[in-house]
Amino acid sequence: MIRFDHVTKKYKTNIGLDDVSVSIEKGDFVFLVGPSGAGKSTFIKLILKEINADGGDIYVGDFHVNSLSNRTIPKFRRKIGIVFQDFRLLHKKTVYENVAFAMEVLHKPHRLIRKQVPQILSLVGISDKAHKYPDELSAGEQQRVAIARAIVNNPAVLIADEPTGNLDPDTAWEIMDLLDQINLRGTTIVMVTHAKDIVDRMKKRVIAIEKGHIVRDEKGAYGYNLEEVE
């Protein structure tokens, strides 16, 4: 689903990623861990083609990400759902409109939008808040809206950038349950996180990045330093 082939990304002062090769299969649930500035964000930004790699090849689904033109980026982004730590909802749109917007962007017919948005809202458990504005919701509810928006178009991949970072532990677990459900429906999930307890309990594949290198890639517990894990 996602394949990095000897990918290198250098910044002026430091290295983002250094000759990284990794493959994430369809239906995987992967945690991306590592200290701040290790290259996690670079990894995500490269997948989204927010930045360009200096070397190597990146594939996402049928797309060769390196060679996407500016015109085709929007089409490509539609195949990927994204959830952020700070939710990034449109404040001037209601919950319903926020989710519907992701479908309107794809020129989906209104009939389909009217049918599908309530379904997704009920899947993430916020049907009753459909006509509220994001500012009227709790953090956990806002993240649910963001997830609804990310999955409403049935993306093959869902990228979650510290989705529980702004949430209290209980709410964080509710969100993790939701992501797990979505993964069970066949969506590949890549989640960046610092939450050790979550990673430990989920028992999914963990890719640890440090100083631009993948230092660990295995199923199990949190940790990016080999000594720390053992």
Added chain:
Amino acid sequence: MFGSISYSLKQGIIQLFRNKGMAAASIFSILAMLLILGMVFVISVNVNMFTEVVKQDYDQVEVFLLDKTTQEEAEVLMTKLTAHEGVKAVEYRSKEKALEILKDRWGESGYLLDSLGRNPLPASIMISVDSLDKASEVADFAGTLKGIDDIQFYKETVEKLTKITNFLQASAVVIMAFLVFISVIVVSNTVKLTVHARQREIRIMRYVGATNWFIRGPFIVEGIVMGVISALLATGFIMFIYNKLIEAVGSQILAIVSTPLISVEYLTINMGIIFLALGTAIGVWGSIVSMRRFLSA
């Protein structure tokens, strides 16, 4: 395609209502510049009308006849002149008539002319020409005819008038161009503020996979709506003021310079069209230009 146009329309109008403050700021800045433009427009249209009317008074060539030229010979000259291209009408003015006109013009001092022993004024033929440009040519032709003493037409006056008119028109164009330039900067800054305030929104749209035109659509609709509102307000406002102006001083102006002011109806239609075009163009242009930076990355 049709779906996205209706989407843009709907969203543009919704956005406008949800950002009333910014919309009001933009509408006011477009309105302010349209008002100034409108004033220059009103003045220049009226000056134009004035010069056109005045020019009509000077579309005559006067051919003075030698004293020995008889009335019969004058008739022959008149037939020849009438046949010439560009001549609208000819009129014979006898020595007596000329004196009468002069007396008339001198008014109260006219009696002074009574003391003249004999009439020193020559008879003449007044030629009306189709247009001012023809006056010079007609005068040249008349000069080739026999029995003529002198030819006079308001060459210098006409030239001066044309110069002044051209100058006024050119200055109006320069002032208007300058105003449009200034207002475009003001408007684009206002829109830039609007877009800046929504930078976050635009970034989110891009994450969801919206194309640039999809993001621009509602903003352009917003620009058009703001432009149209400003244009309507500006037209209404100028018409109101202009109407008051005509009521107040219209008749005095008619008495002083013997030209009427341009009618309110004429001005409303023309200025309305110009304002709508300009307002819309500025709205659209402002949206596209000010969004460029946010859509490039």
